[in-house]
Amino acid sequence: MGKVLVLNASYEPLNITSWRRAIVLVIKGKAEGVEHNGKYIYANLPMPSVIRLRYYVRVPYKEIPLTRRNIFYRDAQTCQYCHYTGDALTLDHVHPRSRGGGDSWENLVTACVRCNVKKGNRTPKEANMPLGKIPRKPHSSLYFEVSKHLKRGIHPEWQKYVIGI
Template sequence: MRTLVLNAGYEPLAVVSFKRALVLVMNDKATVIEHDEDEPIWGTRSSYDRPAVIVLTRYVRVPTARRIPVTRRGVLRRDAYRCVYCCKAASTIDHILPRSRGGADSWENLAACCLRCNNVKGDHTPQEMGWELQTTPRPPHGTAWTVRGTERADPRWEPYLALAA
């Protein structure tokens, strides 16, 4: 069981375990704003709702430049597992400007690519091949990328994740 943690300003911060969320609530560091309809958790002094969404009582300052690391899986996910050249299913990633020509491992230079297009393109640029990119590669954004664990979101989280998108 997982819980969405919101900052005091209601922006999503993280997804934590049910136990961690309950500790935050019991220590008065957070309050429950969405809970399960199941039976409550009984403590020594009182009962607590099973938290689905909690909001922190104090604002936590988050660094504005949350850098999302470049990974193979991230590039494929950003491009919806579709080749940027032919739009077929992608299983590899391609350096738009090849590494042999100084191409970097960056969000702007990596794109999802099918095996056929990747092999045909080889060590060339799309311009040399006469190919056009269907989408322009750029760094991903949104809560799905900055808040880990929201890929498999609980339906009760949607209103809070939609505010931050």
């Protein structure tokens, strides 16, 4: 049937859950349906695609690990210079390591081997190779999961509840 985006009482995304768990939360009065997909469980109970908890839940901030896999996922498996998508992808330091550039969300991008070699030990401006988008750290750990659903077009109604996707 699908997944349901769970919002905190403040409308910030908390989690993605199953439709069954979402229905239980709504029936118990712990959450309210915010968006519906047009399907119904019963005549007066629509199938929610977004629910909001009635009470605020404090969630500790979780740091998103800086990994090769997460960088590729953030950049949608696409070269940030020529927009190539395929298997021959590497990581490129926007500001080269030899010039003091470190490993950070803002300094690492996905690049194809050809563009990485062409750019070499220069900045994108020096190499006349502008970036497709400015690299930045994802806003939350839920970022990757929600963006996967949005990019597939499964839940376009989630877009208004997430920032930076």
